[in-house]
Amino acid sequence: MPRILTGWQPDAGLRAAARSRAVLLGALACAAPAGATDLAIVGARIIPAPDAAPIGNGVILVDDGRIEAVGSAGEVAVPDGVPRLEVDGQVIVAGFWNSHMHLLGEAYKDVARQPAGRLAAVLQEQYGHWGFTTVFDLASFGGDAPALKRRIEAGEVRGPRVLSVGMPFFPLDGTPVYTRQLLEEAGVPSPEVASAEEGRARAIRQLDEGLDGVKLFTGAILGRDGVKLMDAPVAAAVGRVARAPGKPVFAHPTTVRGMEIAIDGGANVLAHTTPADGPWSDGIVARLVRDDVAVVPTLAMFEIEIRREQAPPAVVERFVGNGQQQVAALAAAGGTVLFGTDAGYVEAFDTTRELQLLAATGLDWRQILASLTTAPAGFFGEGAQRGRIEPGAVADLVILGASPEQDATAFADVVHTLRGGKSIYSREAGAGPSR
Ligand SMILES: [Zn+2]
Incomplete structure (x- = not known):
């Protein structure tokens, strides 16, 4: 009919x-x-x-x-x-929840003044089209996320529920190489943190502005200069501010050492796996499970990134394979996997490839459904509602x-x-x- x-x-x-x-x-x-x-x-x-x-x-x-x-x-x-x-x-x-995306790009610039219909159309194409009813923005320019949240919650713009960490916390002299141009074009100073006190004060301010968590770059990629780790006391100071009222602390770890600084500092969600640093040992997986640290795999994003560097197919396979080993090991140990795509950073909104790569790790459809629904809802304290x-x-x-x-x-x-x-x-x- x-x-x-x-x-x-x-x-x-x-x-x-x-x-x-x-x-x-x-x-x-x-x-x-x-x-x-x-x-x-x-x-x-x-x-x-x-x-x-x-x-x-x-x-x-x-x-x-x-x-x-x-x-x-x-x-x-x-x-x-x-x-x-x-x-x-x-x-x-x-x-569905997308536990790692970004409100970045033309559509979200000066979001308070964008026509409501245009914003709704973009949100529909980028997120509604893929089943997302809640999205977690893991770094955008200050003010954009709160403004968009207000417009959506007021019913003026139709779209998914938006949660956001706002501006991330970078290590001192640790602005990730791929964010430099973005910051320059926007005329925004890099959100590096010089001291624990500075980190603490900014975390308090951002949460007071209505943001929903914080994000630490405990391992920032500097290109040829390697990886800049965040000082442990800075990570801990920011982490404490967010965890006190039960807000999530996301971390971009890059390496296993970056993971350890993150977890020691109170981070409870890794925004990525760490494919550049080889497979995860049983020890690090056990630590993630014991400390209830969730992981957002973002496997398709890594595949896009490594292909962009024109790596030969065997290198692509090994790199993405590391991420898949990490997801499989975490899931087998009973850890929490949250679905996320890093959309907005990569111009890839279609979730098909991430679903394929997750399925290829051995996760069954129920585990993948959990990563899209019950796992994030429960992890972010909304299991009774969503x-x-x-x-x-x-x-x-x-x-x-x-x-x-x-x-x-x-x-x-x-x-x-x-x-x-x-x-x-x-x-x-x-x-x-x-x-
Ligand atoms: Zn991201």
Whole structure:
């Protein structure tokens, strides 16, 4: 049957509603009486969570941005008059987290003054299109992230929920080689930290501005000059400020020594694996697990970077293979893997390659789904609200065109992305290329 909801992207959807009998947008736009169901999503196979049994011919009821009920069509009745999104043959999973991206690039410059429609279109193409309902910006220019967060949370710009660390902390004389041009063009002084006291004061200021964590470059890549490590007391001073109120401390480690400085300093998320430094030993993996340090692999980004240097295929394979060994060893030891792409730093928003590389490490589709949903939600303290499709949870949902149970790249085959029960991406609205 034809899907009732044609053109369910905000603008196109409103136009469609105005000229046809499509009622959904109208129903969503009118304030529904409290307690009334706003939307029923029917017909899909529902995978409520990585550790839950899939539900065939499922129904999800959404009320006021939250999941009211979930179950099979035989268990959950759709009340009369409720707008229906018919998604027969499709698969629903919880909204994805991208735990490493950047609000960098033309679209986010002077973000407070960018037209709302343009920002929404960019966010839709870069993140909604790939199922992300929450994104963690791991370094952008001061002020951009708070301004974008405000506009999204006010409902003025439609997009994923944005969390951000704002400006990162670089070691003294340790501005990473690949950030120099960016900083110069923006006319922004490098965020190097000269002392523990300076780091502490800036961390307090940034968290007061409403940022959601901090990021330490404990091992900064200087190109021919090697790797500049952060002084341990500086890392510890910044780390303490963020960890006290329970905010995450991300680290860019580059080497195993950079990892150790990070963990000693209280970092609890490695923003990358460390493929340049060879495979991880059992000892370092055990330390990550014992200290509950999560890792964002960013394997596809490393592949892009090493290819950019025109490395021969055997070198590319060994380099990316190191990262894959690290992910496999961490997962086998029970550690936490968080999905992230470093999008915005690399112009690669399509998640397919990262999914392929993760699957090739031996992670199964449930572990990959966990890295996209339950693992970040739990790790960042929102496990009761997000990451699973269950009554009471926020209605952050991804509707896939195929099932990831056969092939994990189906997590990139996104038909609709809903954040809090509202569309932030719909393939049918012509919001992106069909696959
Ligand atoms: Zn990054």
